[in-house]
Amino acid sequence: MMAQPEEFCREFAEAVRTLKERLHPCPECGNFTEEDPCPICSDPFRDRTVLCVVETAEDLVCLEQASVFGGLYQVLGGRVSPMDGEEIDPRILETLQRRIRENGVKEVIIATNPCVEGDLTYFAVVDALRGSGARLSRLAYGLPVGGSIGYADRVTLHAALEARRQVNDTNI
Numbered sequence: 258m259m260a261q262p263e264e265f266c267r268e269f270a271e272a273v274r275t276l277k278e279r280l281h282p283c284p285e286c287g288n289f290t291e292e293d294p295c296p297i298c299s300d301p302f303r304d305r306t307v308l309c310v311v312e313t314a315e316d317l318v319c320l321e322q323a324s325v326f327g328g329l330y331q332v333l334g335g336r337v338s339p340m341d342g343e344e345i346d347p348r349i350l351e352t353l354q355r356r357i358r359e360n361g362v363k364e365v366i367i368a369t370n371p372c373v374e375g376d377l378t379y380f381a382v383v384d385a386l387r388g389s390g391a392r393l394s395r396l397a398y399g400l401p402v403g404g405s406i407g408y409a410d411r412v413t414l415h416a417a418l419e420a421r422r423q424v425n426d427t428n429i
């Protein structure tokens with residue numbers, strides 16, 4: 258910052274100051290936005306029959322930057338963590354149920370983190386969506402791309418073995 262011109266620093270400070278005033282959670286998905294609904298929810302080219310549930314808006318940004326998902330999102334804005342006394346806001350789960358009904362959602366991908374809190378959050382979402390008619394799935398566990406089996410821990414190796422996929426036809 259010290260190397261930047263004074264004008265840049267003034268504009269940067271102003272941008273930070275107005276950030277919190279302008280941004281608010283999208284009433285549909287919970288993503289931070291200046292518009293209602295957010296640009297993702299209002300994009301007509303996105304698949305409205307697939308919803309990806311993430312814990313935070315940061316997780317949504319990561320998935321968006323990777324350009325790996327073309328459906329809509331639901332930000333939980335929290336996780337289930339008994340140690341920290343955290344629960345998912347029931348209103349978020351109601352919004353999720355409503356969006357599944359209204360958009361005729363066929364699949365809900367639960368993209369919670371691969372840890373104990375992520376597991377508990379996953380179970381809470383599955384519980385809330387029981388009887389919704391949508392297919393529920395969860396991101397796979399496994400070895401990191403570009404990684405090495407030699408460096409993987411025991412739990413990751415076990416999860417990767419459990420989540421293995423058949424790659425040939427049994428008739429071959």
Ligand SMILES: [Zn+2]
Pocket residue numbers: 283284285286287288294295296297298299
């Ligand atoms: Zn949205």
